Amino acid sequence: MITLPEIEIVQKHFGKAVHDVAVRSLKRATVTIDPESIVNVSRFLFKDLNFRFIIASALETDRGIEVLYHFSLDVSGLILNLQVILDKEHTEIESLTGLFEAANWIEREMHEIIGINFRNHPNLDKLISEGNWAEGVYPYRKNEQRAEGIRSENSEQ
């Protein structure tokens, strides 16, 4: 069972908010946390441990809408994924733009492709979809009503 010092520090600071830890190797790990603590944990990683925010990925699974925030510790090559699971009906979470500008565009994109509301984001205008697909349609959600005229993708499940 590999342990990583960075994860141990996070667990020490945020004990209750950490739901699960999965360490794949010395350089790859995923920590599942409580959505309400995303800002505090991210701030800790960014300011105290000097992680760099890479990007965030959102996907729908049986457990809900999962968002993975990918952070990189460049001095060691570690990629730490912060995973949060959001409810499919009330999909919202606090925005990270207060911490770093790097979260701005990706949160806008996640908002329009999968329908996550980022609280306190300065500008949730569409980034890529204006004119490209219909209002209220979230292409990355399954079982979504499609408006007429939009090509349906052939996804294998």
Next chain:
Amino acid sequence: MNKIIPIGPYHPLQEEPELFKLYCEGEIVRDIKWETGYNHRGIEKLSESKTFDQVFFLVERVCGICSTSHPFAFANCMEEIGEIEIPARAKYIRSIIGELERIHSHLLWVGLAGHFLGYNTVFMWAWKYREPVLDLFEMITGNRNSYAMFKIGGVRRDIENYKIPGIQETLDLLKRKTNLLIGAVMDDPVIHARTKGVGVLSREDIINYAAVGPTARASGVDIDVRRDDPYAAYPLVSWKVITAQAGDVFAKAEVRLLEMLESISIIEQCLEGLKKEKEGGTEVLVKEIPEGMGTGRAEAPRGEVFHFVKTDGSNYPVRHKIRAPSYVNIATFRKACVGQTISDAAISLAAVDPCYCCTERMAVAYDIHTGEIIMNGAGLLELSVQKTLKLKS
């Protein structure tokens, strides 16, 4: 409160909808708004309907200029999920292709930067010396761009030993020409005047925007995926990461030019490594990919390319997230441009090295008070050229 009259995007004055709107007060840029979506192709969604082998062809075409970095990162990602170790020969070949691409991409950038400054000779010259690199690609892979060299477990074609002398010859030519170019660019006083102190990004800006690649390294942020999270043959050869401190356009040019020399050195060492390995043996056979998720990254010419894939044991990705370096780098343009004059806007944008198509549909300048269009993309280019001419005389 300054009134801004919204104009466009199909206003009869301008030729095409713009990507960046510069709001100006007199000569100074005060604010930037941008509009994207023209290039959106739904690649991540498309990827879910392709088998893993097919995805390589798809991701190659995310961006034509760094077309190898996406398959590189994707292969790293899949090999992490499947815990696959590729043979040494494949590692060398992958690094050779990656570094050749870095050379051709930086030459392309030098040409474009020259064009924006009004040095059309630099443009013609840099692109002329891209041709031998593209010829090498054609010799090795069969195509000048989009090489289809990667597969899970290795590479699809071998670089046979008889090809190596030809590659070395081209590398020698490139070394000479790169040194010539470095001398011409770094010592020219007009280029100094046009690029030093222009489009400056501080270390704090880079960290705030999480910028990567030469854009970050030129501001003293020492990050490079090849060294920080080694993959392929990079840990097997010796090379150094180039950084600069000033964070302006000149520093970015310096970093890119010197990186080209490092790339040539890496390729030469990889060719030596290839000669020691037996020919053939460029892949391990992979029958299936287990369920799981993985992250892979590679250092593209513009910075870190990041792929995230979730699998479920079938032949198709469940979710494939792609982040190109320009996604984080282009956002820094706001910081680099606001407060500068509009004549410097063209070169500040070019210094970030966005993918060419973004630069093409460039910028339009608006008056912040009246909202009137002052000039369009072609005009901004012209203004930049004129400033150079004035400095020369």
Next chain:
Amino acid sequence: MFHFGGASCNNCDIEILDCLTPRYDIERFGMMLVGTIRHADVLLVNGSINQKDKIRLLELYHQAPKPILVVAIGACGCTGGIFAEGNTFAGPVDKIIPVDAYIPGCPPKPEAIISGIVKLINKS
């Protein structure tokens, strides 16, 4: 020639620009890229076209001086290429504006592009 790039990977854009460079040098044939559609005799279109580009392309074609020859370049320009199944694809170029010549390839080499344009000019 006026060049319009749709939602593309830029390979074709670069190969078109390559035609200007010393090795291919189309200016000696009297061909040059212009900055506005109003000065053009030939419209080069590449890239798969998404909904936003379609509007732009129609507008451009409307502004173009007629008669104008349209050339669809690359696999994406001709048929949409691998992006044709994407959820934002708005039809290949020839479903939006009439096309006079197709130059397939991914990307087509500069020799192919020049040869295609020359064939077109000789035909018309």
